[in-house]
Amino acid sequence: MRLPGDFHFHKMGDPWLSWHYITANSHAILSATRTHVTLTLEAVALGLVVAMPMAALARQQPWLRSLVLNLCTAIYAVPSIAFIVALVNIFELSSLTVVIPLASYSLVILVRNILTGLDEVDGEAVAAARGMGMSDRRIFLKVRLPIAVPTIIAGIRLAVVSTIELVVIGGYVGQGGYGEEIFQGFAANSHTQLTTYIVLTVLLALVADAVLLVAQRLLTPWKRGVAA
């Protein structure tokens, strides 16, 4: 059986967490944070770009809807490490190696939330808009989409938080971010490095969640005061 890296047990002077480690490695931490955030944003953005036409397609016919949703679930069931390593041979060091799998995983959340959001739109609101002489296109942009925004943003929040956690696996194929530091810490048998970057991943997820919650409030002022 092949193991990644050498293992040395009983290492001294390697605390679970150390402030000194953080100050001494602030440069590496900042650069890993930048990469991690970039990869997450690229993945969710690509996921959104793909999810929108998929949701539009799913709204055409009931059978298309179940086809699209089942496809997303099936993709989601594929373990990330297999998906990522499968792309290494094709995209090599390009960030697409992790961005494509993570974008595919975000579909299951994004497509479902876009569909739920659009389904929530009241028929009377659409009828009223039509009565005002709006075209279908304008109805979609001015009525349906704004009403669906809270649910869609809730989906984006969920997608961002779970993507931040999934980016870590990219470290296995050397794709920057906290994951690479975590795998390096594993190879170097360093508790400090591992725990620091695990805690940073959790913190980043919490910060991203809070930022998106604020964005959701700002984008939907009419919903203010109503529980998300």
Place this chain on the structure above:
Amino acid sequence: MTGSVPLPEQVNNSTWHQFTTWMTSRSSWFGADGNAGVFHLLVQHIWISVLALGITCAIAIPMAAALTRWRRGGLVVTSLANGARSIPIVGVMLLLAIGPVGVGTEAAVIALVIFAIPPVLTNTYTGIREVDADTTRAAVGMGMTRLQVMRAVELPLAIPLIATGVRLAAVQVWATATIAALIGSGGLGNLVTNGYGLQYYGEVYGGVVVIAVTAIAVDALMRRAENAIRARFGQLVVAGF
């Protein structure tokens, strides 16, 4: 080199050729020269997953039952579920491996259990809380003790939702057990890590196919099992999933 006579590696080095060779060779499925074949790894994968799922249920179901009896139980359940979602499971697994547990199946199973508890816990908790208060009151009126009410009334009524939780946990465990190969506890993930380590993409792609097919099959099987259980034990109306 004349060009008309290709060297052996030029003929046989395409990824597609490696893949078909790997898929059709007996040794990749049954193992050879001390290397575990797909079937051996599959058994390991099933063993790790069943063990993790069993321990998860043994912890999460009683824990959820106990939390329903506590005023702040709901808060604990939601915080655990939200907290676990943002913790990177690979990190925890690697940390356990270099930490007190050491590389091997134990570290993998512990990490899998930690992350499988939230879905079972949340669904069991909701399932018990959704049981009609009149029903439990009637059971108390019949002279049942609190433990009897839980065992004979509330848990059976919560079975459909418990089944949903176990299904979600099982699919997650099966997928995540792939990562366990990184810390030397075998399983189907070995195909990918081994192939990647040797830069032998025939094995990588063969492994990806095996892993993807089994993962989708487990998902479909668990949905079937869940539907059968729901049909047998009735359906509670609950939001989500």
